[in-house]
Amino acid sequence: MFVKNAWYAAGWSEEIEAAPLPRRILDQPVVLYRGASGTAAALDDCCPHRMAPLSLGTVEGDRLRCGYHGLLFDCAGTCVEVPGQATVPRWAKVRSYPLVERWRLAWIWMGEPDAADPDLIPHCPWLDSPDWAFSHGTVTYGCNYVLLVDNLLDLSHTTFTHKGTIGTESSATNPVTSTRENGTVRIERQMKDAAPSKLYQACGNFEGNVDRWQKIAYEPPGNIVIDAGAVPAGSNDRSRGIDTRIINYLTPETGESVFHFWAFARDFALDDPAMTSFIKEKIEVTFNEDKRVLDRQQEMVTARPQQRLFDKQADTGIVLARRLLDERLKAEAHGADA
Amino acid sequence: MFVKNAWYAAGWSEEIEAAPLPRRILDQPVVLYRGASGTAAALDDCCPHRMAPLSLGTVEGDRLRCGYHGLLFDCAGTCVEVPGQATVPRWAKVRSYPLVERWRLAWIWMGEPDAADPDLIPHCPWLDSPDWAFSHGTVTYGCNYVLLVDNLLDLSHTTFTHKGTIGTESSATNPVTSTRENGTVRIERQMKDAAPSKLYQACGNFEGNVDRWQKIAYEPPGNIVIDAGAVPAGSNDRSRGIDTRIINYLTPETGESVFHFWAFARDFALDDPAMTSFIKEKIEVTFNEDKRVLDRQQEMVTARPQQRLFDKQADTGIVLARRLLDERLKAEAHGADA
Amino acid sequence: MFVKNAWYAAGWSEEIEAAPLPRRILDQPVVLYRGASGTAAALDDCCPHRMAPLSLGTVEGDRLRCGYHGLLFDCAGTCVEVPGQATVPRWAKVRSYPLVERWRLAWIWMGEPDAADPDLIPHCPWLDSPDWAFSHGTVTYGCNYVLLVDNLLDLSHTTFTHKGTIGTESSATNPVTSTRENGTVRIERQMKDAAPSKLYQACGNFEGNVDRWQKIAYEPPGNIVIDAGAVPAGSNDRSRGIDTRIINYLTPETGESVFHFWAFARDFALDDPAMTSFIKEKIEVTFNEDKRVLDRQQEMVTARPQQRLFDKQADTGIVLARRLLDERLKAEAHGADA
Structure with a gap:
């Protein structure tokens, strides 16, 4: 089950160019493209004429032309030309999705268009600030997005899964406090x-x-x-420490795969591209260690739909998070009924 | 749904040699082979003893021996030897399909054997005439054969899909006339x-x-x-023009894949193997451009069985063709009931 | 349908080392590992906490630690540590399977643990005797195990499938006698x-x-x-002949795949590693010839569930064997009901 009325990261802005980019989001085929005026757009990746993927077409100005029979659509999904005939029929319309670019990401709204308020886009100033530098990337996992949420909320796994990069003994042995504040769970x-x-x-x-x-x-x-950092033990001296934000936007591709748009922002070595590359490399190693576990975990979950997942004490945050997510899903289902 | 009572191209004659050739046709496994006498035969690719594929066997004279336990079948599917025993049991029989070679193709009949009249084989003299030369090949698409029929009947797509080979502006902008004459649609x-x-x-x-x-x-x-050609504009002079036939025989492999046996016959450069190769190369590029679209189109059609396909004005020929095909399917279903 | 109350070869002892080995047996995920004390163990390959595969974990002493959140299990499947908390909850238990090593193989019991009597392990002295040398290996087929039983019980197929290695005319033409003695079929x-x-x-x-x-x-x-051998024709002289045992233990991986643990024991060239390698190579060629047929046979059986498999005269042993197997399956189903 997907939350539909939410902004999802559809891609990094830098990914969206004139060449149409197909991307499956919430199990729907979407085509992303950037028009000549610089505006990015998102359409259903399916021509209404014969169901050819529009992502095989080409951009003309701010419009997208189907690569099969040449129907031309504007960024709102309205067909403006059917080659070989004078008029455009009523059926020639394709769904467009609200798409807003902010924080170097393109955000898509897959639900009710009227509810697509840009003020609801997640706040992510670290990707657009002179006080921070960041590494970033995308990992695609073969699991439901909730398994990846679980993964990122219980960092005790870093001790066992990421010995070579971010894992230390202390993540597994030190307890967490988990709280819920309105629409946020804090751990x-x-x-x-x-x-x-x-x-x-x-x-x-x-x-x-x-x-x-x-x-x-x-x-x-x-x-x-994730706000994470360290200072020399006992020093309480931020100036001798490091401050980082690990930013994670999870966009379901299908019910059993998920895009993980990640960034690792830092308050040090701001003008050091080698540091940016070094961190990117280490984080990619780390997330691929997760992928190795999560893809197999999904296989088990799929094969044994009856088997319960249990919670250990450090999973209190996950329990709160799942409850919050369930409430959101139920509210959306209820709204759809109303 | 497949039309069963029809001759389908099973392969090029040159493909059928002593080594058994497995080929799925109308979603049935078929083995094609050529016996020592030169006659090609088609059997169900499934030994009645233990269901091993006969295509793993070997040809002996005009017979095919199963590669598992050695049962020997003649080209009518009758078992003539069960190794290790003196008599051949009644169950030892495999279905054979009528197979006729004509126009350098082997034609198979998957329906009622009694209805397999060779006079019904499509007429294709251009592949067997001193007045024509031809290039030919086979492309396998990952789509239902009807999507490929649609493709070949609406050449307005060439303008957009085949810019580098056969596409020009005029195919999309010039109108077509579509007519039905008995069992044929002409566009x-x-x-x-x-x-x-x-x-x-x-x-x-x-x-x-x-x-x-x-x-x-x-x-x-x-x-x-497709009878296609050109003369210098306004000249009406065939001697300064070119005349071609693009011949297309579509044989469903499964409900979502189809063999396209194609030939491109020409009335010029008859003794020029370089021209034959040049045209073959260009046509293969062209049909693979189609394949790129059609395979993805099928994915969309499969994923969205409820979504309607719409027709534009140039699709009148396709509409007539689908109606003709539906009538044929219904007639066959009705005949099966009777 | 699988017989569950039986010892199956889970692997060669040499395969089971400290690095956990995942292996699917009777369509269940199993992890095999060898602890520091030298004892091999088999657990359900699924952590009860979050269903991560335990085979991604690491062995510590005689215990296996999950590679995700670090839960530690002993070889009986009891969790002895949940990192970050003082007590181990009741749910933290994973199924263990009886595993016994004998004849250089590790034998697993997937059924009722109480019935796992080691005296029921197949008798295979040739793999652990100074009078015999042996080659061995494992082949995985893409077919139900019963098709491989059929294959091994009707050696008339060797004439046609294995012309280059073990096949001769005589296997197909000489008759067999098949008898049943208690729980064994002899051919x-x-x-x-x-x-x-x-x-x-x-x-x-x-x-x-x-x-x-x-x-x-x-x-x-x-x-x-299979007790197989030869002496010079008419000599009746074992000292001038060869004696071999072809040992085959079939362990279903899934309903459509099977592990074939095979050994070829001989009473000659006992200290000749080149002979061991030579025979291994030839037997692997042979069994891969079978695999080529059986994998395709399974495809046909799957595609045509209604089609009967017929028996020829030499299949009398197979008929007896299938009846014996059916009785075993029914008895087990009946026992489960009782």
């Missing part, structure tokens, strides 16, 4: 006098142990920002 | 004073514009011959 | 004054024809030992 872990991870060591050049924190904020359906 | 387009396509330019060495024609004849279920 | 073929197969020729250096024998013993669900 926090403090790790005092703990060994830094290999990644932190490389980023912060710490000489000994550190005081670390992980503050996760989850908003349904799949927006997770 | 005709005249293009006066039009630019030649890149392929025509290379074939005909035209200095300026041409008068072109496309005369399509469709016979259900999937036989399409 | 015997004597071939007097017959040409040796290419493999036999290479093994036995025979100058002329041989007297050969094939004595097959089948025990459900999938244990087949």
